[in-house]
Amino acid sequence: MNKILLLPGDGIGYEISQEAKKIFSWFNDNTSIKFEVEEELIGGASIDSNNTPLSDDVLDKALKSDAILLGAVGGPKWEKLDFQQRPERGLLKIRKELDLFANLRPALVFESLKDASSLKEHVISGLDIMIIRELTSGIYFGEPRGIIELSDKVKKGFNTLVYTSDEIERIARVAFEISMQRSKKLCSVDKANVLESTELWREVIKEVSKDFPQVELSHMYVDNASMQLVKNPKQFDVIVTTNMFGDILSDCASMLTGSLGMLPSASLGKIDQLSNKRMAMYEPVHGSAPDIAGKNIANPLAMIQSIVMMLKYSFSSLRYSNMLQLAVEKTLAKGFRTQDLVSSNEQNISTSIMGDKIIDELNLMKR
Ligand code: IPM
Numbered sequence: 001m002n003k004i005l006l007l008p009g010d011g012i013g014y015e016i017s018q019e020a021k022k023i024f025s026w027f028n029d030n031t032s033i034k035f036e037v038e039e040e041l042i043g044g045a046s047i048d049s050n051n052t053p054l055s056d057d058v059l060d061k062a063l064k065s066d067a068i069l070l071g072a073v074g075g076p077k078w079e080k081l082d083f084q085q086r087p088e089r090g091l092l093k094i095r096k097e098l099d100l101f102a103n104l105r106p107a108l109v110f111e112s113l114k115d116a117s118s119l120k121e122h123v124i125s126g127l128d129i130m131i132i133r134e135l136t137s138g139i140y141f142g143e144p145r146g147i148i149e150l151s152d153k154v155k156k157g158f159n160t161l162v163y164t165s166d167e168i169e170r171i172a173r174v175a176f177e178i179s180m181q182r183s184k185k186l187c188s189v190d191k192a193n194v195l196e197s198t199e200l201w202r203e204v205i206k207e208v209s210k211d212f213p214q215v216e217l218s219h220m221y222v223d224n225a226s227m228q229l230v231k232n233p234k235q236f237d238v239i240v241t242t243n244m245f246g247d248i249l250s251d252c253a254s255m256l257t258g259s260l261g262m263l264p265s266a267s268l269g270k271i272d273q274l275s276n277k278r279m280a281m282y283e284p285v286h287g288s289a290p291d292i293a294g295k296n297i298a299n300p301l302a303m304i305q306s307i308v309m310m311l312k313y314s315f316s317s318l319r320y321s322n323m324l325q326l327a328v329e330k331t332l333a334k335g336f337r338t339q340d341l342v343s344s345n346e347q348n349i350s351t352s353i354m355g356d357k358i359i360d361e362l363n364l365m366k367r
């Protein structure tokens with residue numbers, strides 16, 4: 001029995017989690033892979049009930065689970081809270097405490113969605129890239145940080161961009177290993193012309209590359225990379241980058257695919273030598289979208305594809321992972337769209353109907 005901790009969080013996180021539950025139930029009823037899903041609070045929902053964005057109890061359950069699936073956190077209701085009390089801190093804390101340092105964010109253009117992007121079809125058709133973002137260090141966690149008063153009139157806000165060579169080395173190894181399973185092309189994105197911490201980044205990436213001679217390695221400054229992603233995204237296969245650059249570039253990459261509502265992600269820790277187990281959390285790249293929350297119109301496909309990644313990376317079940325991915329592809333090919341994707345000639349359906357359509361496809365595939 002695989003223990004899943006489901007953390008719906010806030011906003012549309014709740015609705016897309018209902019669709020995720022349908023998928024787990026389907027696997028339980030129809031296949032040999034079994035899931036036990038426990039649901040808990042994180043983010044604003046946890047603040048409202050427990051006065052903290054992530055309670056110790058939930059953190060403990062996360063540590064004991066086989067995989068975590070998270071919806072989204074945040075919303076205007078909690079924006080005025082003190083910085084350390086906001087919903088986002090719950091997400092950052094769980095990433096840090098579980099040491100989920102490798103964030104995989106694939107951007108894939110579905111054949112049937114190639115006209116949904118704001119970019120020209122020939123630029124994005126067939127696109128399949130993977131952004132690997134360092135997730136537990138860099139400027140997000142560096143010390144010192146804070147806001148201090150310099151005088152009555154002047155305040156100073158500051159953060160620190162810091163990387164140690166071992167933090168860079170471990171994310172580099174994940175990136176090279178994933179490149180080996182894909183087209184053996186890796187682009188490391190930094191700002192080595194200006195920032196010492198990323199000069200070290202480049203140095204360590206080059207060092208690690210000696211262990212992966214088959215991988216063609218290139219380096220790019222982040223400003224150029226953001227331009228190249230829009231100009232000619234198909235030049236990339238795997239991109240590896242720092243925490244903040246990865247945050248920005250992955251939002252940019254998501255738009256190549258037509259909708260932020262389509263992108264899943266996996267956040268992986270290191271493999272435990274004894275149990276061979278790896279801590280992992282899966283979540284859509286999109287946020288809690290408070291403007292559309294509760295309307296049953298959100299796109300659940302990033303969440304469902306997060307389960308596709310879970311099946312592959314946590315449960316080594318390529319068969320079921322591919323099956324679920326195919327169900328998503330077939331549903332889109334039939335013209336079913338949530339409102340974020342709909343153009344003409346397509347059927348605009350709700351969040352819950354989209355979940356049902358995926359189940360229909362799974363049933364059709366069942367032998
Ligand atoms: C993301 C989000 C988070 C981040 C926020 C919600 C803290 O933007 O996962 O990309 O900045 O990492």
Ligand code: MG
Nearest residue numbers: 247248251285
């Ligand atoms: Mg982001």
